[in-house]
Amino acid sequence: MEKLEGHYIKSLFDKYFEAPVDLWDQFSEKMVYRQFDKNEIIKNTHETEHYIDLIIKGSIGVFMWADNHNKCLDLYFEEDFSCDFMSFIDGKQNELFTQALEKTEVFSIAKSNVNELYDEHIIGLKIYRAATESLFIHKQEQQIALLNMTAEERYQSLMDEKPELILRTPSKHIASYLGITPESISRIRKSNPTK
Amino acid sequence: MEKLEGHYIKSLFDKYFEAPVDLWDQFSEKMVYRQFDKNEIIKNTHETEHYIDLIIKGSIGVFMWADNHNKCLDLYFEEDFSCDFMSFIDGKQNELFTQALEKTEVFSIAKSNVNELYDEHIIGLKIYRAATESLFIHKQEQQIALLNMTAEERYQSLMDEKPELILRTPSKHIASYLGITPESISRIRKSNPTK
DNA sequence: CGCCGAGTTGAACTGAATCAAGAAACGTGG
DNA sequence: CCACGTTTCTTGATTCAGTTCAACTCGGCG
Numbered sequence: 078m079e080k081l082e083g084h085y086i087k088s089l090f091d092k093y094f095e096a097p098v099d100l101w102d103q104f105s106e107k108m109v110y111r112q113f114d115k116n117e118i119i120k121n122t123h124e125t126e127h128y129i130d131l132i133i134k135g136s137i138g139v140f141m142w143a144d145n146h147n148k149c150l151d152l153y154f155e156e157d158f159s160c161d162f163m164s165f166i167d168g169k170q171n172e173l174f175t176q177a178l179e180k181t182e183v184f185s186i187a188k189s190n191v192n193e194l195y196d197e198h199i200i201g202l203k204i205y206r207a208a209t210e211s212l213f214i215h216k217q218e219q220q221i222a223l224l225n226m227t228a229e230e231r232y233q234s235l236m237d238e239k240p241e242l243i244l245r246t247p248s249k250h251i252a253s254y255l256g257i258t259p260e261s262i263s264r265i266r267k268s269n270p271t272k
Numbered sequence: 273m274e275k276l277e278g279h280y281i282k283s284l285f286d287k288y289f290e291a292p293v294d295l296w297d298q299f300s301e302k303m304v305y306r307q308f309d310k311n312e313i314i315k316n317t318h319e320t321e322h323y324i325d326l327i328i329k330g331s332i333g334v335f336m337w338a339d340n341h342n343k344c345l346d347l348y349f350e351e352d353f354s355c356d357f358m359s360f361i362d363g364k365q366n367e368l369f370t371q372a373l374e375k376t377e378v379f380s381i382a383k384s385n386v387n388e389l390y391d392e393h394i395i396g397l398k399i400y401r402a403a404t405e406s407l408f409i410h411k412q413e414q415q416i417a418l419l420n421m422t423a424e425e426r427y428q429s430l431m432d433e434k435p436e437l438i439l440r441t442p443s444k445h446i447a448s449y450l451g452i453t454p455e456s457i458s459r460i461r462k463s464n465p466t467k
Numbered sequence: 468c469g470c471c472g473a474g475t476t477g478a479a480c481t482g483a484a485t486c487a488a489g490a491a492a493c494g495t496g497g
Numbered sequence: 498c499c500a501c502g503t504t505t506c507t508t509g510a511t512t513c514a515g516t517t518c519a520a521c522t523c524g525g526c527g
Contacts, residue, residue: 143420150415163412166405195398202397203390209404210361216411217358220345223418224451225338228515248474256419261515263475423483444505456483458507 093207107190113177126164128185135181149254276300288402302385308372321359323380330376344449
């Protein structure tokens with residue numbers, strides 16, 4: 078797939094905000110197809126994020142380098158919007174980088190085009206509002222998990238919510254995403270042979 | 273203070289988004305003065321959040337009950353906007369409650385008025401966009417702190433960034449905000465007599 | 468075939484929690 | 498303003514979840 082179509086985009090956005098198809102058709106013209114190899118860095122540390130990437134195939138992680146380890150802050154899959162939102166929002170460089178975890182295809186929206194959409198259509202702002210709200214809620218859920226749950230509970234919870242994530246993602250990334258070591262993941266799996 | 277004035281509101285919002293004073297004057301008419309006693313519950317668990325509260329005096333915490341403890345997810349002070357944003361955004365009840373930590377005065381904006389502002393002025397949406405973006409960034413910073421820093425480092429970092437918070441807030445709340453126990457806070461303070 | 472990164476397993480260690488008990492601070496009513 | 502009860506804070510002893518370090522296995526790939 079190298080060209081997007083309004084109905085398809087609409088179906089992706091409907092969970093956030095419903096808008097007429099012709100708007101999405103118009104919107105699709107602003108999107109650029111890109112693809113990345115497995116392990117390719119999409120946005121490196123100390124670069125500014127210029128794109129929101131809609132994942133068509135593959136998966137992308139947002140990482141940060143600290144204490145000689147990559148810490149995974151978020152994982153994105155098909156139909157997710159992947160982005161270092163922190164940098165995208167404030168327009169600054171930071172310590173985060175994004176990396177394709179598999180061979181990955183995306184449709185990218187440049188920040189300048191996003192801004193243009195806001196100015197042209199109030200609906201663009203409403204979509205973006207919905208998106209940032211959903212980002213906030215997801216982050217708060219991560220915070221609650223880290224504050225209230227043990228390593229094992231966090232793993233179980235992820236397993237229940239996104240079992241396919243567990244299968245497709247190297248366990249070292251899952252480990253750092255949950256704030257634990259690969260060794261601990263390994264032990265949790267052993268002690269709990271629910272697949 | 274029981275009535276707000278455009279220039280004052282403008283000064284509060286300018287860090288998020290700049291807009292003309294007359295808009296803020298108009299906006300101020302939608303705000304209602306409320307006050308709460310120390311420890312008064314503002315929004316209880318299993319209630320829906322209907323307001324964003326601009327704190328004029330005092331402080332407010334967002335808590336959740338889990339494992340026989342109140343876990344503090346956020347602390348707000350003068351000139352902050354306090355809210356259970358999770359419930360405000362999705363309009364649902366949840367496990368969170370908000371509580372005044374001191375005698376507290378706020379100007380509240382009802383959700384219906386916020387929505388009205390969005391519909392009447394594109395600028396209202398832009399402000400809200402800025403606010404949700406800032407919420408996301410703050411939450412991600414909390415996530416990064418929990419993933420990368422030790423209890424002591426988190427305490428030090430909070431001390432450096434908001435020393436007045438440490439002085440005004442009961443340490444049990446600071447403890448749960450940082451994801452540690454009051455006993456550990458006490459030991460950290462002892463071992464590090466930087467005030 | 469041999470290498471190399473990823474995953475596993477074991478043993479020792481440690482940061483922080485838990486449990487328990489006492490001291491200090493707070494506020495409420497007399 | 499003081500006395501008393503309640504809550505918060507401190508301190509110590511113990512425990513434990515999860516890390517660290519190190520050695521080994523496995524599977525994929527050049």
